[in-house]
Amino acid sequence: MESLPLRAELLGEEPYGAPTDRVPVRLNVNENPYPPPEAVVQAIGERLAEVAISLNRYPDREVKRLRSALANYVGRGITASQIWPANGSNEVMHQLLGAFAGPGRSMLTFSPSYSMYPVYARDTMTVFRSEERGSDFSINLDAAAAAIAADPPAVVIVASPNNPTGTPLSRSEVLSLHDLVAPAGVLVIDEAYAEFGDGTSALDLIEDLDRLVVVRTLSKAFGLAGLRLGYAVASADVVDALRIVRLPYHLSTTTQEAAIAALEFSDDLLAPVAEVVRERDQLMVWLSEQGIPFAQSQANYVLIGPLANSAEIFTGLRDRGVLIRETPIPGCLRVSIGTPAENEIFRKEFGEIVHRTGADS
Numbered sequence: 001m002e003s004l005p006l007r008a009e010l011l012g013e014e015p016y017g018a019p020t021d022r023v024p025v026r027l028n029v030n031e032n033p034y035p036p037p038e039a040v041v042q043a044i045g046e047r048l049a050e051v052a053i054s055l056n057r058y059p060d061r062e063v064k065r066l067r068s069a070l071a072n073y074v075g076r077g078i079t080a081s082q083i084w085p086a087n088g089s090n091e092v093m094h095q096l097l098g099a100f101a102g103p104g105r106s107m108l109t110f111s112p113s114y115s116m117y118p119v120y121a122r123d124t125m126t127v128f129r130s131e132e133r134g135s136d137f138s139i140n141l142d143a144a145a146a147a148i149a150a151d152p153p154a155v156v157i158v159a160s161p162n163n164p165t166g167t168p169l170s171r172s173e174v175l176s177l178h179d180l181v182a183p184a185g186v187l188v189i190d191e192a193y194a195e196f197g198d199g200t201s202a203l204d205l206i207e208d209l210d211r212l213v214v215v216r217t218l219s220k221a222f223g224l225a226g227l228r229l230g231y232a233v234a235s236a237d238v239v240d241a242l243r244i245v246r247l248p249y250h251l252s253t254t255t256q257e258a259a260i261a262a263l264e265f266s267d268d269l270l271a272p273v274a275e276v277v278r279e280r281d282q283l284m285v286w287l288s289e290q291g292i293p294f295a296q297s298q299a300n301y302v303l304i305g306p307l308a309n310s311a312e313i314f315t316g317l318r319d320r321g322v323l324i325r326e327t328p329i330p331g332c333l334r335v336s337i338g339t340p341a342e343n344e345i346f347r348k349e350f351g352e353i354v355h356r357t358g359a360d361s
C-alpha cells in the first residue's frame with residue numbers, strides 16, 4: 001500500500017500517551033487520586049441536566065460566564081478579559097504557538113521538561129529549540145540570555161514547577177526571563193502544578209509584565225483531568241490574539257457549565273492538596289533516609305534518581321502492580337503522589353526492589 005501523503009515531519013510519529021495499564025496502583029500521570037466530592041458530583045449533574053435542553057444551540061463562543069468565574073478564582077484584580085480557557089492547558093499552549101509562533105519562528109524551552117512542548121511546535125510548524133538545565137535542573141540565565149540574543153524566539157515556555165523534575169522558578173527568574181524575552185516574544189509560564197507549591201506564582205506579575213502569560217489547569221490540583229479545562233491568564237491583548245486562532249465554539253456547553261459548577265466548590269476540590277503536599281514531603285524525607293537521590297519537588301510527584309537499574313526497578317514495580325513513569329533523564333523515574341495507602345505500597349515495593357538490585361549503591 002502507498003503510504004499516506006502525510007507531512008514529512010509526521011512520518012513514523014506515534015501519538016503521545018503514557019501507558020495506561022490497569023494496575024492496582026497507578027502513580028504515573030500526576031492525577032489527583034481522589035474523585036470529586038459528592039456535593040460537586042451532584043452540582044455538576046444538576047447543571048448538565050438543566051442545560052441539556054439547549055444543546056441544539058452552539059455554546060457561548062466567548063465563554064463569558066466561565067471566564068468571570070475563573071477570574072474570580074484567580075483573584076489579584078484580574079478580569080475576565082484577561083482569562084482565556086480551552087480544552088486543557090495543552091490546547092491553550094497550542095493556541096499560543098498558533099498565535100505567536102508558526103512558520104519561520106521558533107520557541108525555546110529548558111530541558112528536561114514536558115514532552116508535549118516539542119509536539120505543539122511540530123504541529124504549528126514552529127522551530128523547536130531547547131537549552132539544557134543544570135544538574136540541579138535550574139536554568140542558566142546567562143546561557144538563556146545568549147541563546148535569546150543570538151536568535152530571539154517568538155515564544156519561551158517554562159514549566160514551574162517543572163515536569164518531570166518538580167523544581168520551581170523563583171519570582172526573580174521569571175522577571176529576568178521576561179526582560180530577555182520581551183518585547184520581541186512572549187513568555188509562557190506553565191503553572192499546571194502551582195497549587196502544590198509554596199504560594200509563589202507568576203500570576204502576581206501579570207499586571208506588571210505585558211508579555212507574560214501564565215497557564216493553569218483544572219487537571220491536577222482540582223482533580224478534574226477528565227473535564228479538560230485549562231486557561232491562560234495574560235493581558236487582554238494576548239487574550240484577543242488567542243480568540244483569533246481558536247476554532248469556533250471550541251469549548252462545549254457541557255464543559256463550560258460543568259466547570260462553572262465545579263468552581264463554586266473550589267475550596268472542597270482543593271482540600272486534598274494539603275494531604276498530597278504532606279505525603280510528598282514525607283516521601284522526600286524517606287528517600288533521604290534511604291540514601292536514594294531525588295530532586296526537591298514543589299509538585300505532586302517526585303523525580304527519583306539517578307539510580308543504577310532504573311529500567312529494572314520500573315518493570316519490577318509494574319510486575320508488583322505499581323505503575324510509575326520512566327523519564328528521558330538517565331536513571332531517573334518519576335512517581336506521582338497517590339493516597340497515603342498507595343504511597344505506603346510504593347515505598348514498600350520500591351524499597352525492596354532497590355535494595356535487592358543494589359541500585360542505590
Ligand SMILES: *Cc1c(COP(=O)(O)O)cnc(C)c1O
Binds near residue numbers: 088159162216
Ligand atoms: C499535566 C500537565 C499539563 C496539563 O495538561 P491539561 O491539558 O490541562 O490536562 C500541562 N503542563 C504540564 C507540564 C503538565 O504536566
